[in-house]
Amino acid sequence: MPELDGARLTFKLVYYGPARSGKTTNLMRLHDLVAPQLKGELMTLDTQGDRTLFFDLLPMGFVAPSGLLIKFRVFTVPGQVAHDGTRKAVLSRADGIVFVADSQVTEETNNAESFRNLAENCSRVGLDFDRLPVVVQFNKRDLSPILAEQEVRQRWAGVSWPLTFATALSGAGVAETFALLLRALYRQFDPELQLSDRHGLDEAAFVAGILP
Numbered sequence: 407m408p409e410l411d412g413a414r415l416t417f418k419l420v421y422y423g424p425a426r427s428g429k430t431t432n433l434m435r436l437h438d439l440v441a442p443q444l445k446g447e448l449m450t451l452d453t454q455g456d457r458t459l460f461f462d463l464l465p466m467g468f469v470a471p472s473g474l475l476i477k478f479r480v481f482t483v484p485g486q487v488a489h490d491g492t493r494k495a496v497l498s499r500a501d502g503i504v505f506v507a508d509s510q511v512t513e514e515t516n517n518a519e520s521f522r523n524l525a526e527n528c529s530r531v532g533l534d535f536d537r538l539p540v541v542v543q544f545n546k547r548d549l550s551p552i553l554a555e556q557e558v559r560q561r562w563a564g565v566s567w568p569l570t571f572a573t574a575l576s577g578a579g580v581a582e583t584f585a586l587l588l589r590a591l592y593r594q595f596d597p598e599l600q601l602s603d604r605h606g607l608d609e610a611a612f613v614a615g616i617l618p
């Protein structure tokens with residue numbers, strides 16, 4: 407549940423997924439896209455080459471039509487299997503997840519294991535995975551061989567999570583992914599929070615300029 411403090415509502419969002427799938431790259435591109443007055447510094451803590459050892463954090467915020475200040479604290483987890491304790495700590499109290507899968511055919515097992523790990527860690531930290539807003543992004547569409555989009559859609563048919571396709575390296579699909587997460591958050595939390603009168607959270611974010 408997002409934290410409501412006076413006229414400020416804070417969502418914790420987490421980019422989760424296997425090692426080197428492009429979580430940090432998503433955050434870097436998101437940081438490039440967001441209007442300067444709406445974002446803070448992108449904090450990249452403890453990296454070794456391009457491997458996250460602790461987490462990254464991008465703070466953003468905007469004022470909704472209702473006057474409420476809506477803040478996002480967007481994190482990435484370290485994907486390497488060994489850092490499970492850190493992943494759990496970062497996941498704790500998350501309000502929404504982007505699962506970043508690597509589209510390369512060689513990464514299927516890693517994707518599946520990481521997704522299973524996400525579900526397990528959710529229950530370990532007391533999050534109800536079935537009610538959690540989740541968007542699944544297949545990244546690295548510029549590489550080959552990759553799973554065809556149709557193939558991915560077939561395999562994930564019957565699940566309720568929105569699927570997106572991205573090339574985070576160039577920024578393609580990064581804003582769309584984030585917008586889908588905002589839509590899922592809005593659907594989940596608006597009945598309780600009454601975030602805005604007419605605008606959805608993603609629409610309000612676009613209007614405010616958080617996304618291009």
Ligand SMILES: Nc1nc2c(ncn2[C@@H]2O[C@H](COP(=O)(O)OP(=O)(O)OP(=O)(O)O)[C@@H](O)[C@H]2O)c(=O)[nH]1
Nearest residue numbers: 425426427428429430431457458485546573574575
């Ligand atoms: N070709 C290609 N490379 C990408 C893409 N996205 C990320 N990369 C590269 O993949 C490598 C890993 O990307 P990161 O964003 O650091 O991956 P991560 O998921 O944060 O990895 P961990 O921190 O270890 O969990 C980097 O060299 C990126 O430049 C993409 O869309 N296409």
Ligand SMILES: [Mg+2]
Nearest residue numbers: 429430457458
């Ligand atoms: Mg990283």
